[in-house]
Amino acid sequence: MAKRTRTRTATDRGAYDVETEWTKADLALLEELKKAEALLPDDAPRTLLSVRLSVLTDDTTSPVRQELDLRILARERGCRVIGVASDLNVSATKVPPWKRKELGDWLNNRAPEFDVLLFWKLDRFVRRLSDLSTMIDWCLKYGKNLVSKNDSIDLTTTAGKIMVTIIGGIAEIEAANTSTRVTSLWDYTKTQSDWLVGKPAFGYETADDEAGRVVLAIDEHAYRALRWCRSAAMRDRPASARRMVKVLVRAGLCGPGLTASTLLRRLRNPALMGYRVEEDKNGGVRRSKIVLGNDAKPIRVADPIFTEDEFQSLQAALDRRGKKQPTRRPDGATKFLGVLICHDCGSNMTVQKNRVKDRFYMYLRCGKCKAGGHGAPNPDDIYSKLVDDVLRVLGDEPVMTREYRQGAEARKEQQRLEQSISYYMTGLEPGGRFTKTRFTKEQAERSLDDLIKQLEAIDPESTQDRWVAVHNGKTFRTHWEEGGMEAMAADLLRVGVKCAVKRTRVQGVRAPHIHMKLMIPKDVRDRLILKEDDFAEAF
Incomplete structure (x- = not known):
């Protein structure tokens, strides 16, 4: 089938890239509103503006218009705007307010700074009744008010609380209908040979055929990269994935952010045979599997980059080269991940399992040093030494919890x-x-x-309104003894404590000498304060 060489852009496929554009008239109005705000008394209510948009279309209200409308509303109510929480390209169905980048920071860390939360319309704020209920409870607990420009919402009145619940229910129904339509579209797409929606696998790009339909075409640069990787893996002395990454990045066939694990995932994707695939959610390893049509045969959506024989031989070569690592555990294979770092390259130390003559050895290795920096054997000994050092330095610190005082x-x-x-x-x-x-x-x-x-x-x-630190009567030594090594690892990662592991070769000894250096931030006492998660029960 003949194809035009023009690649179909993201915009043509209905994707979007929100750009906040302020016109001269908008900026003039903004300046006028700020001048009026400067005349307010010092004790005027402080308001936070919440602006959200997932898709910018002709039917949606732009972020600029939302902000200006809310500033006008704040002026009418005699409120001072102290901030704008702008979360763009964010779905209210998938991401609740307290999980959004900007609004979430205000709700979790900056609650004392505002009294009223203004938003343009309820569906710009939440689309789930459970999320709305959680936000109402939070506002009542912290003495805040929710106000919508285009809905009758005001938590200071009983009627306002009832109205916000009713409107929230309608928004949730609308979101459920949208989710149903999207799910139905994806289920239908999986059974079609035409490319209707979705991001193509690496190696392919979208293009228009002569009839104007969207089809998949082979990306020439990705094709060259994949074919070279297969030839490198099939040699008598096959190249490692890390070596492949260096060559591809140096040749400009892949971006500088490419990693060995990403490359291996691409090489193991059956979509390279031109078949439609979907995510295989069985197990902890990210894999794709072939989608079968109504005739129980794979659905072909593009010309193959590898034939089935070439793909299978490539998988066998990768299997021979690969090293079997420890089975993933729910708490992770590496304890204190993100805390233990390499002294030489600064990357995280992770546990790897090596097999030598039917014997297995566990090592802590970094990701950037040559040969893993010679490795650090006996991870449990390193964990034990780290625990002793942390308890010696921080064990007697009192456990302080953050409480909100109005x-x-x-x-x-x-x-x-x-x-x-x-x-x-x-x-x-x-x-x-x-x-x-x-x-x-x-x-x-x-x-x-x-x-x-x-x-x-x-x-x-x-x-x-303020946060205060209150001593709960325990020390961190007691806290970590009750919570175990997992609680200590979580606190150290949260606080930003690092432990540099230095490995030095010793003449005549296989295992290197291990030296550990604990690095503690100067404001560790402030960072150690435990912050209650008001939204933990929402999940």
Whole structure:
């Protein structure tokens, strides 16, 4: 079948790339809104704007328009905009608010900085009723309000809470219908020889045939790379995957981000025979499997890069060259992954299993040094040494948990005291109501002194919404003894503690000498504070 050489672009296939474009009129309006905002009093409610868009089409509202509309709404409500959480190319069905890059950071770490969360429309915010319910609970817990420009949503009223639940249910139904349509499309696509939707496997690209239909064509550069890899793997002394990657990157046939595991996954993809494939979700290894049609035969969607014999011989060659690693465990083969790093190259140390004459040996190796930097034998000994060093340095640190404190009650008390003080000061002025007799004047002066002392006793910080660190009565030694090595590994990774492993050859000894250096950030105490995940139960 004849094909035009023009490759069908992502835009032609309906994909998108959101670009926020501000016109001169938009910028002028933005400047006007900011000037009006500067005139607000210091105690004006602080508002955060949430802007989200998954697909930019003629029917959707652009991020610029959403932000401007929300700023206008904030001005009408007398609120000061303190930030814009803009999450573009994000699906509200797949990604809840607290998991989004920008909005999630505000919700999890910057809650004291805002009072109201504004969004353009409910489906721009959430599309699942469960997500909406979680957000309502979070707002009630932290004293925040949800406000939508185009929906009757306001958590300060009972009617608003009922309305937000009803609208959320409608949004979830719409999202379910969309999911059903997408699933149906993919199921139909798998049975067709035409290329209707999806990203082609490496080695192919989309093109238009003479009838204007989208078909798969062989990518010339990828074809050369794959054919060379097969010839290199079939030699008497086959090239390793790492060697193949270096050659391909140097020749410009693949990008600099190519890794050996990605290359092997590409070489093992049966789509290289021109068949339609789908992800094989059985097991922990990423693989693809051939999709069979109604006649129980593979569905061909493109010309093959390898014949079936060539593909099978390539798999056999890769199997002979490959080394069988330990079976994946739920907690991972390597403990303290991301904490143990190579002293020479800085890459992570991972466990590898070698077989020599029916005997198996476990090593910690890095990914960049030649020959794995000679390896570090006995991973368990290294784990034990790391645990001892960490307990010696950080074991006696108190376990502090982060708690949220609202300043609303303190602000009310401060306002009450200020009003009372103003009342007594006015009454004590010449001719005031408390200056008529000595008794009333003395009583008023004592009351005023007492009120001033109460006002001075209020900590200014207590009037602000804030995070505070509270000691839970344990040390990290006790915490890690209860949680085990997994709890310590998680905390060290979260805090940013690293342990550099240096391996030095010893003359006449096969195993290298191991030296470990613990690297702890200067602000480790602040980083060690445990932060409660308010959204953990949402999953």
